[in-house]
Amino acid sequence: MHDTQIPARLSRVTKRYGAITALNDVDVALQPGETLALLGPNGAGKTTAIRTLLGIIAPDSGTATLFGKTPRRAANRTRVGAMLQVSGVPATLTVREHVRLFSSYYPRPLPIADTLAIAGLRGLENRLYGQLSGGQKQRVAFALAICGDPDALVLDEPTTALDVESRLALWAQIRGYVARGRSVLLTTHDLAEADALASRIMVLFGGTIVAEGTAAQIKSRAGGSTVRCTSGLDDERLCALAGIETVQRADGVIRLTTHDANAVVRALYAVDPTFTLLDVAQTPLEEAFLALTRTPASQEVPA
Amino acid sequence: MIAQITMNETRAELTKFARLPAYVIPTLAFPVAFYAFFGLAMNGSQHIGPTTVATYMLATFGAFGVVGCALFAFGVSVAMERGQGWLLVKRASPMPPAAYFVAKVLTMMAFAAVIVAMLCLLAAEFGGVRLAPGAWLALIAALILGAIPFGAIGLAIGFVAGPNSAPAIVNVVYLPMSFLAGLWIPVEALPPFIAHVAPFLPTYHLGQLALGTIGPGHGSALTHIVVLALWTVAGAAAAAYGMKRDEGRTYG
Numbered sequence: 001m002h003d004t005q006i007p008a009r010l011s012r013v014t015k016r017y018g019a020i021t022a023l024n025d026v027d028v029a030l031q032p033g034e035t036l037a038l039l040g041p042n043g044a045g046k047t048t049a050i051r052t053l054l055g056i057i058a059p060d061s062g063t064a065t066l067f068g069k070t071p072r073r074a075a076n077r078t079r080v081g082a083m084l085q086v087s088g089v090p091a092t093l094t095v096r097e098h099v100r101l102f103s104s105y106y107p108r109p110l111p112i113a114d115t116l117a118i119a120g121l122r123g124l125e126n127r128l129y130g131q132l133s134g135g136q137k138q139r140v141a142f143a144l145a146i147c148g149d150p151d152a153l154v155l156d157e158p159t160t161a162l163d164v165e166s167r168l169a170l171w172a173q174i175r176g177y178v179a180r181g182r183s184v185l186l187t188t189h190d191l192a193e194a195d196a197l198a199s200r201i202m203v204l205f206g207g208t209i210v211a212e213g214t215a216a217q218i219k220s221r222a223g224g225s226t227v228r229c230t231s232g233l234d235d236e237r238l239c240a241l242a243g244i245e246t247v248q249r250a251d252g253v254i255r256l257t258t259h260d261a262n263a264v265v266r267a268l269y270a271v272d273p274t275f276t277l278l279d280v281a282q283t284p285l286e287e288a289f290l291a292l293t294r295t296p297a298s299q300e301v302p303a
Numbered sequence: 304m305i306a307q308i309t310m311n312e313t314r315a316e317l318t319k320f321a322r323l324p325a326y327v328i329p330t331l332a333f334p335v336a337f338y339a340f341f342g343l344a345m346n347g348s349q350h351i352g353p354t355t356v357a358t359y360m361l362a363t364f365g366a367f368g369v370v371g372c373a374l375f376a377f378g379v380s381v382a383m384e385r386g387q388g389w390l391l392v393k394r395a396s397p398m399p400p401a402a403y404f405v406a407k408v409l410t411m412m413a414f415a416a417v418i419v420a421m422l423c424l425l426a427a428e429f430g431g432v433r434l435a436p437g438a439w440l441a442l443i444a445a446l447i448l449g450a451i452p453f454g455a456i457g458l459a460i461g462f463v464a465g466p467n468s469a470p471a472i473v474n475v476v477y478l479p480m481s482f483l484a485g486l487w488i489p490v491e492a493l494p495p496f497i498a499h500v501a502p503f504l505p506t507y508h509l510g511q512l513a514l515g516t517i518g519p520g521h522g523s524a525l526t527h528i529v530v531l532a533l534w535t536v537a538g539a540a541a542a543a544y545g546m547k548r549d550e551g552r553t554y555g
Contacts, residue, residue, distance in 0.1 A: 033388075051391070051395075054394075054395040055394070056391055056394050056395055056550075057397070058550065074396075074397050074398060074399045074400065075397065075399075077395070077397040082392070082395040082396065082397060084388065084391055084392055085388070086388030086389055086391060086392055087387050087388060088383060088386070088387020088388050088389035088466075089389055089392070090315075090319050090321075090382055090384075092318070092319050092322035092388065093315060093318060093319055093322075097315060099317065101311050101312065101315045102396060104307065104308055104311045105396050105398045107398045108395060113460070115378065120371040128322075144396075148397070154395075157460045158390075174310060176315060220498050230481070
């Protein structure tokens with residue numbers, strides 16, 4: 001597909017902050033009409049990726065484009081709306097004044113009444129921003145992102161710090177936007193959120209894309225269990241058992257990751273008379289990301 | 304398009320500040336109160352050289368007022384908007400960056416005009432200040448345009464200082480720079496060692512430029528304008544450096 005049709009793209013982007021490499025040779029392309037989630041823990045490089053895409057920062061190498069053009073020029077950002085994680089929205093302007101001002105940046109904005117309705121701000125338009133609740137403030141941020149009727153939305157952690165009700169409402173608004181044929185790129189550290197919204201997930205960890213796929217594929221790779229046990233088998237024998245993905249040892253305790261804990265435990269009881277099960281737990285997402293970056297071989301964890 | 308956005312941006316800035324008592328009261332009320340006290344009530348009818356104190360201090364407290372309005376409008380507001388991320392939202396939007404800065408300049412000049420107008424009315428009504436129409440115009444123009452270099456200095460502070468330290472830094476710059484430059488007490492009445500330092504301060508040049516329009520200024524207007532222009536360039540360059548530096552940071 002020609003690059004001018006790709007709403008947002010990072011091509012081989014590397015960005016360093018001093019000694020820290022925030023993004024390392026990252027390729028991301030948001031396809032027209034899709035919802036793409038960049039999933040990763042805090043510090044994975046998600047915000048750097050978003051800021052590079054929006055032209056706020058320049059990459060050290062590689063290129064960022066919005067519909068084939070550099071995001072560093074204001075005029076090239078008219079087809080994209082953005083929602084960033086910020087707190088300093090001027091408190092002494094009303095909701096309507098904020099929306100009216102941002103609408104004027106775009107060549108063909110939505111009517112202000114439509115923006116207010118879509119973002120769920122009807123009845124609040126004359127309220128000063130400083131008087132709004134957390135959920136209402138986030139709706140204003142969403143309104144500022146969509147007021148220009150953009151073809152693509154870029155949302156950085158849109159539901160962080162929202163209560164459940166506000167989060168579900170924002171999800172509905174994002175889905176409504178996609179239903180109109182638009183594209184959405186969002187970042188999240190929550191697999192459930194990526195699952196709920198995205199048609200495709202890219203997992204960003206330590207500044208690199210470590211996995212990519214549909215929500216179901218990512219969940220099957222990331223959402224497994226950790227079996228803690230003791231066993232007389234060595235790493236090679238353990239890795240050979242069906243269902244075991246990674247093996248770690250620390251202080252005589254073995255930690256196995258798997259997507260079928262029952263089968264693994266049954267197999268271990270069958271082949272290893274010294275096997276003792278300690279516990280089975282859902283793998284926390286951070287560990288799942290770590291697992292994705294490893295080859296499925298034994299890893300010695302320093303005690 | 305850009306002109307329209309700049310207008311909207313300016314209107315939003317004016318509205319934003321007008322609803323912010325923490326900005327409006329100190330920047331508008333302090334110069335007026337100081338002038339009323341030191342320039343009118345205390346010894347307004349006495350003379351400094353050929354002019355009355357009321358006339359002399361209209362120029363110097365006028366300078367004091369516009370300098371404060373510029374430093375706070377740029378220094379504190381940019382530091383806040385930058386430190387808390389609002390500037391990022393603006394920069395991610397299609398707003399032309401020039402609109403943001405021009406709107407801030409226009410807003411600052413509007414507030415400066417209000418301060419100068421209030422001082423002139425006070426001076427004419429209660430201080431018996433009488434000037435030729437040309438002198439009124441020159442004084443008003445010097446003060447309102449004279450805010451620009453201090454806007455640039457404020458911008459530099461706003462881009463270098465953190466959001467919490469900016470108000471303190473602005474005050475540390477503003478108050479001594481006004482006193483040492485003879486904006487509160489005439490340079491002639493200051494101790495000699497301070498009078499020697501004064502010409503190194505941009506505030507001194509604005510004060511003398513304003514005084515020159517009504518008579519008793521030192522030095523040539525051209526010199527003052529050149530020095531103030533250099534401060535403007537230096538402030539803008541420091542701000543541009545600070546803006547560039549922000550890009551290399553994970554913070555903000």
